[in-house]
Amino acid sequence: MIEIGEAQQKVLEEVPLLGRERIHIVDALGRVLAQDVEAVRDVPSTDNSAMDGYCCRHEDIVGAGPENPVTLTVIGDSPAGRPFGGEVGAREAVRIMTGGVIPSGADTVVMVEDTRLTGDEVECMKDAGPGAHIRHRGEDVRAGETVLQKGDIIRPPEVGMLATLGHAYVHVYQRPLVAILSTGDELVDLDEPFVPGKVICSNSYSLAAQVLECGAVPISLGIASDDDADQRSRITDGLRADVILTSGGVSVGKYDLVKDTLSQLGMKVKFWKVAMKPGKPLVFGTIGNKPVFGLPGNPTSAMISFEQFVRPALLKMMGHENLYRPLIEASLAEDMHISSGRLHLVRCKLFERDGEMIALSTGNQSSGALRSMVLADGLMILPADKRPFARGDRVRVQVLHTNSPLSPHSPYE
Numbered sequence: 001m002i003e004i005g006e007a008q009q010k011v012l013e014e015v016p017l018l019g020r021e022r023i024h025i026v027d028a029l030g031r032v033l034a035q036d037v038e039a040v041r042d043v044p045s046t047d048n049s050a051m052d053g054y055c056c057r058h059e060d061i062v063g064a065g066p067e068n069p070v071t072l073t074v075i076g077d078s079p080a081g082r083p084f085g086g087e088v089g090a091r092e093a094v095r096i097m098t099g100g101v102i103p104s105g106a107d108t109v110v111m112v113e114d115t116r117l118t119g120d121e122v123e124c125m126k127d128a129g130p131g132a133h134i135r136h137r138g139e140d141v142r143a144g145e146t147v148l149q150k151g152d153i154i155r156p157p158e159v160g161m162l163a164t165l166g167h168a169y170v171h172v173y174q175r176p177l178v179a180i181l182s183t184g185d186e187l188v189d190l191d192e193p194f195v196p197g198k199v200i201c202s203n204s205y206s207l208a209a210q211v212l213e214c215g216a217v218p219i220s221l222g223i224a225s226d227d228d229a230d231q232r233s234r235i236t237d238g239l240r241a242d243v244i245l246t247s248g249g250v251s252v253g254k255y256d257l258v259k260d261t262l263s264q265l266g267m268k269v270k271f272w273k274v275a276m277k278p279g280k281p282l283v284f285g286t287i288g289n290k291p292v293f294g295l296p297g298n299p300t301s302a303m304i305s306f307e308q309f310v311r312p313a314l315l316k317m318m319g320h321e322n323l324y325r326p327l328i329e330a331s332l333a334e335d336m337h338i339s340s341g342r343l344h345l346v347r348c349k350l351f352e353r354d355g356e357m358i359a360l361s362t363g364n365q366s367s368g369a370l371r372s373m374v375l376a377d378g379l380m381i382l383p384a385d386k387r388p389f390a391r392g393d394r395v396r397v398q399v400l401h402t403n404s405p406l407s408p409h410s411p412y413e
Contacts, residue, residue: 001273001280004308004343005412010270011284012323015291015313018174018242025162028154030215031172032319037148039165042138047102049078051133054115054122055106056093058130069116069123078103093122102134109133141165151321173319178211179238180204181221183231183248183258184297189223202370203247203302207295210306216243216314231261239265242317244290245310248297250281258294259283267292275384277342278367279305298367304345304379307400312410326399327411328378330359336382336389343383343412347376348397359397377401381411 002010020034049055056072064070072093078084080099088094088105096102096109107130114126141147147165148158154172162170187201188194201223208218221238224231226249238244249258250272259272267285274282278301283294293310295302312323330350338344348359362375378397382389389395398411 001275002271003412004274004276005410007271007274007282007284008309008312008410008412011291011309011313012316014270014284014286015316016289017319018176018317020171021174022169022171025154025159025167025170028162028170028172029156029159031154031175033148033150033152033154033158034171034173034319036146036150037162037165037167037170039141039143039145039147041166042143043141043164044135044137044139047137048080048135049096049098049100049102049109049133050135051109051111052097053095053109053111053113053133054093054124055096055102055109055134056088056124057090057106058108058127058132060091061108061110061124061127064124064127066125069125071121071123074117074120074122076103093124095122107131107134151319153320173317176216176242176314176317177219177240178216178243178245178314179219179221179235179241180207180211181224181231181234181238181244181246182297183224183226183246185226187223187248202299203295203297206299206303206370207245207247207306210303210311211245211314214311214314215318226257228257228261228264231257232264235261235265239287239290242290243310243314244287244292245295245306246293247295247302250283250294250296262287262292262294274305275342276308277340277344278365279308279345280342282309284309296367299370300347300373301367303373307379307398308345324398324410325378328357328397328399329394330357330380330397332380332389332391332393332395333358333360335391336361336380338382338384338387338389341384343381345398346380346382347372348378348380349375350377350397350399357397359395 061070075092076084076094078094078096078100080097083101084094084103110124116123182201182204186199188198211218221234224234246258267287269285272283281296282305285292295305315323347362351358362372364372378399381396
């Protein structure tokens, strides 16, 4: 049996970084850049106005105020997209709109709120200072500058920047195809009749949702019976994917055939059984260069095992550098008892009290209790060598539902 940190390291050593593909920038949202992006032009490309108002020479309005306004002659307009073609001379002004190009000769913009227009003359009632309200050429981005870097995650601001720089398409790392197979004679799908002794196969759907959540693409291989030939046929079909993910059949029971079936198909086993609860009966290996994860069959065990091993692997394959959920420290709201010599991952709720984060168990921690996963904000990490745990003890919590940034470090390092 292997420790969880060592198991994570072995997984990441085996999973490859996928190749790149060229896609439209909107479709690239959430993906990882596989190229540096340089600016081919200055942004903005010309000096332009940050306000609606009047552009003029600052030397003409020095000292202007409500009690001593300066009167300038308006000689034209410079709306956005239609620059004024002339030059601004002494005691002249051009009406300008936000985004309008600053005409030759002008070096300052007076906001329209600080002016009064009468015919073709404008009174400027404020000296805004030289260069006021002008966005200068290249003040955001300079031509030749590397604006986005390989490895950056594309968010809405990056999409906007790519468009600003004239990129309709961009190279990103590919999304892995993940073949998902559930095994067990007891399993039925959603559209099948439910009879006593059968169990609806939730793993097919929760695992597919976890795959989608981290940006990869799930492929369903359906449900295989506890039959070697059926499992071998379906897993063989899954070899078209980048990753193979099974649930069930990896323990030591009479009908736990998945590990042997995978070995028959050429899987090199890297480890089997992890010192964690839930999730002990987990097998990981490779068929060729394809990572293969044999997860436990109990719904919560499968989901927690996915979080610890499959999710970081998929993120690495897609070019991400930060692979793990964020970690926080919290105080226990109750006494906790560990029943075995394994690291425990306890589903918990998180709440704040007097400026301190508090962690409270979601109740039934059975590996088949899916509702406790629904209620969970995170997983308390309770090492086997630090028991018992009492109310008020500080513990680490792996946060599952948050907008906090991911971490580059495993919680088990």
